[in-house]
Amino acid sequence: MSDTDLQRDMDAVRRLTAAQRYGEAVQICERLVAAFPDAFDPHFHLAAILLLREPKKAIPFLERAHAIDPAHHEVLTLLARATERVNDWPAAEAWSRKVLQKDPGNVYGIAAFAAAEIEAGRPAAAIDWIDRHFKPGGPDPMADAAVCERLGRAREALADYRAAFDAHMTGNRIVKTAFADRIDPASQIAGPPALKRIADFYAGMPVQAMPDPVDDLPDPSFLLGFPRSGTTLLENMLAAHPQVETTDERPLLDPIANAAGSTPESLARFFAASDGEVRKMRSWYWHNARGGPPPAGHVFVDKQPSNTIWLGLIAKVFPRARILFAVRDPRDVLLSNLFLTFDTNPFGLNMLTPEGAADYYGLVMTAGQAALRAFPHLAVHEVRYESVVEDWEGEVRAALDFLGPGWDDSVRDYRETLGQRRISTPSARQVSKPVYTSAREKWRRYGFAFEGIRGALDPWIRHWNHPAWDETGQITHT
Numbered sequence: 001m002s003d004t005d006l007q008r009d010m011d012a013v014r015r016l017t018a019a020q021r022y023g024e025a026v027q028i029c030e031r032l033v034a035a036f037p038d039a040f041d042p043h044f045h046l047a048a049i050l051l052l053r054e055p056k057k058a059i060p061f062l063e064r065a066h067a068i069d070p071a072h073h074e075v076l077t078l079l080a081r082a083t084e085r086v087n088d089w090p091a092a093e094a095w096s097r098k099v100l101q102k103d104p105g106n107v108y109g110i111a112a113f114a115a116a117e118i119e120a121g122r123p124a125a126a127i128d129w130i131d132r133h134f135k136p137g138g139p140d141p142m143a144d145a146a147v148c149e150r151l152g153r154a155r156e157a158l159a160d161y162r163a164a165f166d167a168h169m170t171g172n173r174i175v176k177t178a179f180a181d182r183i184d185p186a187s188q189i190a191g192p193p194a195l196k197r198i199a200d201f202y203a204g205m206p207v208q209a210m211p212d213p214v215d216d217l218p219d220p221s222f223l224l225g226f227p228r229s230g231t232t233l234l235e236n237m238l239a240a241h242p243q244v245e246t247t248d249e250r251p252l253l254d255p256i257a258n259a260a261g262s263t264p265e266s267l268a269r270f271f272a273a274s275d276g277e278v279r280k281m282r283s284w285y286w287h288n289a290r291g292g293p294p295p296a297g298h299v300f301v302d303k304q305p306s307n308t309i310w311l312g313l314i315a316k317v318f319p320r321a322r323i324l325f326a327v328r329d330p331r332d333v334l335l336s337n338l339f340l341t342f343d344t345n346p347f348g349l350n351m352l353t354p355e356g357a358a359d360y361y362g363l364v365m366t367a368g369q370a371a372l373r374a375f376p377h378l379a380v381h382e383v384r385y386e387s388v389v390e391d392w393e394g395e396v397r398a399a400l401d402f403l404g405p406g407w408d409d410s411v412r413d414y415r416e417t418l419g420q421r422r423i424s425t426p427s428a429r430q431v432s433k434p435v436y437t438s439a440r441e442k443w444r445r446y447g448f449a450f451e452g453i454r455g456a457l458d459p460w461i462r463h464w465n466h467p468a469w470d471e472t473g474q475i476t477h478t
Contacts, residue, residue: 001035010041022049033061040068044075051078055085073102080112092116104133107143114150123154130154141178145171145341152339161445168339172352179344190346194262195309195363201267202312202370210377211319214275217282218293219318221403223303224311225326226364227347228336230385234326235303237396240414243405245294246301252289253302256281256317257310271316281317299403306347308364311371315378322403323378325368328385329466330361330457331443331450338449354449358456365460386440 009028016025029046036042043065050058059082066075076099083091093116099109110133114126130151136144148171155164223231223238223246239246259281260270273281286293294300305326307314314321334357342348350360372378381402388395397407443450450457454469461468 006032006036006039006041010045013042013045017045017049022052025049037064038068040065040072043068044072047078047082051082051085055082058082059086073099076102077106077108081108084112084115087119089116089119093120100129100133104129105135107134107138107140107147110134111143111146111150114147114154118150118153118157123157126150126154127158136174141174142341142344145174147171148174149339149341156445159445162448165446165449169353171341172338175341175344176349176352179349182344182349190262190306190309191350192359192363195360195367197262197264198267198309198312199363199367199370201264202367202374205271205312205374207373208315208375208377213320215279215282217286218300219320219322220285220289220300220302221322221324222307222314222318223301223305223324223326224308224368225305225328226308226333226361227305228333228340229305229326229328230383230388231303231305231326234324234383234388234396234399235301237392237411237414238301238399238403240411241400241405241408242410243298243408244301244400244403245290245298247289247303249304250289250302251304252285253304253307253310253313255284255288256313257307260310260313270313273316278317285317297405299405301403306364308368311368311378312374315371315375319375319377321378323380324399324402325380325382326385327382327464329441329443330460330464331466332385332439332441334358334361334457335443335446335449336439354453355456358453362456362460365463369463389440 009032013025013028013032016022016028026046026049029042029049032039032042033046043061047058047061047065050061059079062075062079062082065072066079069075076095080092080095080099083095092112096109096113096116099106100113103109110130114130117123117126117129130147134147134151136147138144148167152164152167152171155161155167223235225231235246235248238244260267289300289302301324308325311323314323334354337351337357338354340351342351347360351357372380379402381399383395383399393412396411400407400411458468
């Protein structure tokens with residue numbers, strides 16, 4: 001291949017990337033990297049695409065791009081971001097320092113540096129740099145929000161809980177302002193109005209009996225609940241079992257959910273589907289999930305906590321599915337969601353205020369419980385976060401017994417196998433650490449954050465049998 005071929009193909013990569021056809025762009029870049037090992041552009045663009053979903057795979061290409069052009073500042077920035085995302089804290093600190101030496105206000109460098117300093121036990125250093133150099137209002141509001149999230153973490157590490165909460169809410173306001181035009185359209189897809197329609201539909205259904213099998217395909221298992229309820233930790237423990245396959249929150253159920261819709265009319269049509277139509281949906285699912293069903297004796301766990309709202313759909317299409325339902329104190333769930341910078345999807349846009357998050361939590365859980373009432377034949381096993389952090393092996397043994405394969409000693413080494421799996425959720429940083437209890441009842445430090453929303457959470461605190469407010473002695477002001 002000639003330099004002209006390289007330029008032509010790189011132009012194609014740029015067009016494909018702009019059109020979000022990333023798979024095709026990656027294929028071209030991989031071919032060019034092999035053909036032109038000393039060319040900067042293929043390495044850089046391949047790494048930039050991989051960084052979106054697989055940062056660990058991006059790092060070698062970034063390192064090669066840096067070796068080709070050591071002065072390229074954007075490569076340094078991407079190296080700082082990538083090493084932070086894979087929790088390589090010494091590397092993240094080193095690369096971010098290189099970025100900040102040239103550009104002290106680089107928002108990506110600040111975010112990576114602050115995260116590394118917090119992990120190294122130096123939160124004051126993170127706060128100092130942010131206070132001196134961070135100027136919000138740049139071209140990437142999500143990056144600005146990420147710096148605010150790091151500032152909140154650093155403030156919390158110093159036990160300044162009011163300032164920590166304020167920092168997180170500042171980041172959320174940045175996101176809400178920047179993406180205000182997406183909030184109403186997102187709500188129509190999976191926002192409060194849609195969730196209420198779904199819950200009302202389930203509530204109006206008569207109790208359904210277990211249907212006869214429609215084919216010989218197995219049913220998947222599902223890991224549901226609510227984001228930040230410990231599902232990523234549990235998933236990676238389960239995935240260490242040689243007979244368990246998990247999904248890292250791939251949207252495998254989306255085609256079925258899209259077919260069902262969220263209006264009473266569309267849902268009625270869905271639940272009236274014939275056996276033949278159900279067979280097609282089951283076949284579609286397995287084809288999209290893994291090219292076919294898993295081997296006999298293996299368990300496939302579709303982990304996507306947001307699919308709790310689609311429990312009724314699961315019951316219709318996969319009536320013999322086994323459901324792991326993750327439960328955590330709603331107050332800790334809300335704080336954890338409020339304190340994270342999510343993508344601007346329907347879920348994330350409802351996690352920007354305490355009021356919005358509490359309302360959304362209630363709607364999701366109402367839909368899930370209504371579906372379980374209508375489909376009592378569903379096999380459900382609760383896994384409580386608070387129990388997992390106290391006795392993770394006992395809880396995972398029970399979950400594996402419920403799923404079928406039973407315990408395997410390799411599960412004890414789940415942290416050693418994390419590098420073999422992609423973890424795309426914000427929990428990757430926590431999952432890489434030994435199981436710890438410090439996040440349990442974290443809400444006690446933030447009593448002030450729940451003023452005005454206690455009434456919305458009380459029914460679920462009682463439902464899941466968590467301590468009532470007046471039994472905790474939590475701090476209400478700091």
